[in-house]
Amino acid sequence: MKYPLFSVIMVVILFGFLGCNSSNQQSTLKLDTVQDSTDIAYSITGLDGPEAVRYDSHQKVYFIANFTGGGNDQDSTGFITKADAKGNIVNLKFMTGTEEIPLHAPRGMYIVDKTLWVADVLGVHGFDRTTGEQTDFIDFTQFEIGFLNDISADSNNRLYVTDTGSSTVYKVENGRPSIFLDDLPSAPNGITLDPVSGNFILAPWGGDQVFYSFNASGELEEFATLEGGNFDGIEFIDTNLFSASQQDSSIRVYNPMQEMILIHTTGRPADIGINTDLKHIAVPYIALDKVEIWELK
Template sequence: MMRLNLIMLLTVLLVSCTTKETKTDQIAWKTVQDSTDIFFTIAGLDGPEAVRYEPEQNVYFISNFTGGGNTQDSTGFITKADAKGNILNLKFMTGTAEAPLHAPRGMFIVENTLWAADVLGVHGFDKSTGEQTGFIDFTEFEIGFLNDVTANSEGTLFVTDTGTNRVFIVEDNTPSIYLDSLPEAPNGITLNPDNGQFVLAPWGGDQIFRTFNASGDLDEYATLEGGYFDGIEFLQSNLLAASQQDSSIRYFDGTKSRILIKTTGRPADIGINTNLNHIAVPYIALDRVDIWNLSKK
């Protein structure tokens, strides 16, 4: 009986160690990757600004900036592509005549709805049909540049405004100012899965990433080299950040940071294929999205 218990104990320890290693060792690269390591490319786009992976359908949604900026030209659209890079529908989401897409950027999915930040507000789309199901109008505010959108565990939306140094909250389909006069212009925003707090990526030359909790209290999260940070995403406990200043994807594991990828252009709002550990990197100026395999040895 003692020998049997010892064998069972060793088996549990072995499984525990293996599970722990699998959970934390998601990024396998030991050297900086470059264009020679691109897994595949999604081309034929029109100023792709952001990518959002949808695991249930195993597809990428790509927001196309088209003319860019805050121009109200009704030319924006969101593309649907499969996980192998094939475009399934170039203009899968376009909005309505009353609330068209102009220059969509950051996106986030809550249940069956894909939310996309745009010039005048945030659009909601059925992720399966592409039909616009809602529009949250921000024009009662002095809008600077609505940029990225995410949500907490209850599905409450948070939207960054890079032009006014603000973060908005959307409750009952009504926006209001949640954080004002931030020390850095916020670009990307994401939720930290370890503590349920939000992390903000600084635009401009700033390098301080700040975090805030449900009470809106700000704190410093990390300082990364680079600058003009755009999209940020967590891969388990690792923060991935797109730096346009030096065309790189960096990651921060909680204690140290380094360059993961030297991109071929200025990276915008990145997306993570959580099923395969792929990272999708869009370039507005190059009209394409490059995919790297984060699990590559």
């Protein structure tokens, strides 16, 4: 049977439209129901004080910063674990630094091109994310370091590092660190880039609940006030801001239309990581020596 060309074109367009809508619906997160442990896709155990997770979408692997003894001790025991997207450890001590400049208690991480940048006790380490070799070290000892904690970068590959102990944000440009913001109204822990405004968001540590944002000129303003407290890692998926609240052991989600607990975690969550391919959220627990990977709905 022959069909008019117009009818064939309309059928193709209709199926294409429905197919696109179906795909969009499948990829859209509802984020309207509190999730429970049945949504844990994988658990990574055998770690040593995991403080932060960063997902590498090119290699389909997680990097996990092991805090080991924690604090600011210069004990040369820190390391970065490499695990696959299903939670299998590929190399427990994939990155350790060098004998002269070892990792002590690695924290927040961020990927820029081929380099995984890692905040540590005395500065920021740079590692080749494919080989694990340490390629850079940015020394912060010229400053009165409190507690270097988390790290992010702008579109020009300038790094921004939070210092929770001194309520400071440092900027690293062309390999040189400088104080960018100091005397902040609350001690900053996590830092991430807002995909909508292009500003950075800071998560407050301690009892503060006001999240601040700042732009490239260093102008600071209030972003949002969230329930919870002792906030650690923060990350965006689309316009949704996910935050780890240690005060009530939860992962919270915020956007202009809602603010709620999304996950009651099994311990106190630290610096979370997002698997941008599968919409998984990796939650590290320093005290439990494990990372749980939750499937977001």
